[in-house]
Amino acid sequence: MKLDQLIDKARKLWDSSPEPVKNFPWSKALDNFIQLILDLILFVIRYLAVPVFAVTSLSELSYCAHERKLVLVPLPVLFGVAIAGILKETALELSPRLKDAEVPWHLIVIAIFFTLIKLPGPYYPYWGRIFIPHFANGVLLRTIWFTILWYRRPKSLKMSDSS
Template identity: 80%
Template sequence: GTSCFVEKRSCCLGVKPFSASQKTWPKISCAMNMSAHQSDDDRKLQLDQLIDKARKLWDRSPEPVKNFPWNTTLGNFIQLVLDLTLAVIKYLYVPVFTVTSISELSYCAHQRKLLLVPIPVLLGAAVAGILKETALKLSPRLRDAEVPWHLIAVTIFFTLIKLPGPYYPSLGRILIPHFANGVLLRTLWFAILWYRRPKALKILDSDN
């Protein structure tokens, strides 16, 4: 009788904490959901207040400030930043490309696999021509654009492929960077022709 009583008491003691934990867990999760919902509401309220303050500030601003061409100024500023970025890339890209290409050639010479270099370079040059023609077919407006964005995109993409060259496997370290070099060399040539094209057109117009 005593052992049964002890077992019943132990069972009761063991069940009560478990039931209590089951009751407290929904309360905790509910409190967490309420706090998250309240934080979202606070953020929305703060955003609405900020928008209202901005509108009031704009309404109170003088007419010269309202009539100022802010959109045009922002567009000119973005264009200036892009021009400066392109100028820096234009003057730094060729030296960096030359140094990295010499390093890659020295590695191939060290591995005695210089004879493999022309194959990926020629393949890369062919791929560059295909990419250029495909971009012009997909977007004919690029032919009249002031900046060859399609060539810039190709250059950035294959530069990102070229830079991790030392971390490629042995054969990939030889083929992949030189494939990218072929693409970049021909893309650079396309860019030179692109920027010389307006000068040639001006000469033709002046002759006529």
């Protein structure tokens, strides 16, 4: 009942609004607003991802040192590094348009997915606390490296590929 009243009031407000308000390109303004929000989110992620990654990695390494399992850490990290390379190449094969994109969306998705796997690390069972976060660290480390390489690509390479 209240929703119908709200819709009726919105219609009356829209009908009584002046023509310049009705003719305003609201959909383009919404698109620009969404793009601005996405750019801000990417900016924050770009500058906070590495410090958060470093702090959480040190925490996980200190846990492994405390448990005297530090010698096992390189194995899941190397496995994660290999998986990150496979995932990146697979994403580029499945969608060749990603090679010309301005933003490396495939790398962002990989980073978000493995961050979500990494964050509940302290709540995994004993061996999971040792292997899973370090596997995710390997993937994230290589994804950060791929992102650095992505933004350091020569601009002329992008232009010549699209021609």
